Amino acid sequence: MVSKTTRNIRISVKPEYDTKNSYPSANRFVFRYNIAIENFGTAPVQLIKRKWRIHDTGFGFSEVAGEGVIGLLPIIDPEAEFTYFSHVVLRSGMGYMSGIYLFKNMLTDEVFEVPIPKFELVSLVLNN
Numbered sequence: 001m002v003s004k005t006t007r008n009i010r011i012s013v014k015p016e017y018d019t020k021n022s023y024p025s026a027n028r029f030v031f032r033y034n035i036a037i038e039n040f041g042t043a044p045v046q047l048i049k050r051k052w053r054i055h056d057t058g059f060g061f062s063e064v065a066g067e068g069v070i071g072l073l074p075i076i077d078p079e080a081e082f083t084y085f086s087h088v089v090l091r092s093g094m095g096y097m098s099g100i101y102l103f104k105n106m107l108t109d110e111v112f113e114v115p116i117p118k119f120e121l122v123s124l125v126l127n128n
Contacts, residue, residue, distance in 0.1 A: 002117045007112055008040040009040070010037070011036075011037055011101070011115075013034070015032070015120070016034070017030075018087065027091040029089065029094075029123045030087055032086070035116075036081055036083045037081065037082045038081045039077065039078055039079065040078075041105075043105050043106060044076065044107070046073055047074050047101055048073055049066065049101070051099050051100045052065070055096050056090045057090075057092045072084075090121060090123075095121045098118035099116040101114045
């Protein structure tokens with residue numbers, strides 16, 4: 001697991017290789033990543049946008065951006081946590097991801113960025 005705290009928001013990421021949905025012979029390596037977002041500040045914050053940078057070794061970079069996460073725009077109260085999981089598919093079986101969340105302070109309407117720490121993606125097939 002990797003974690004990073006910025007502006008009283010801690011982002012923790014735990015990636016897992018998904019053997020059940022991966023097909024290495026077809027260059028399909030699926031990874032699940034579990035995210036925990038903790039608010040250590042004094043104001044509620046809303047996650048309004050995300051931007052991911054995905055590196056697939058041998059195939060380069062791609063970016064994914066959009067509103068919220070998993071179809072939600074969660075509001076995270078002080079001393080509270082929001083968790084979710086998602087998936088990414090790589091063709092090489094090895095790479096990494098990092099990104100940025102855009103939050104809004106619900107008391108001041110200030111919008112600010114929080115980096116998502118870089119995490120490695122390595123399939124079990126390549127790890128043995």
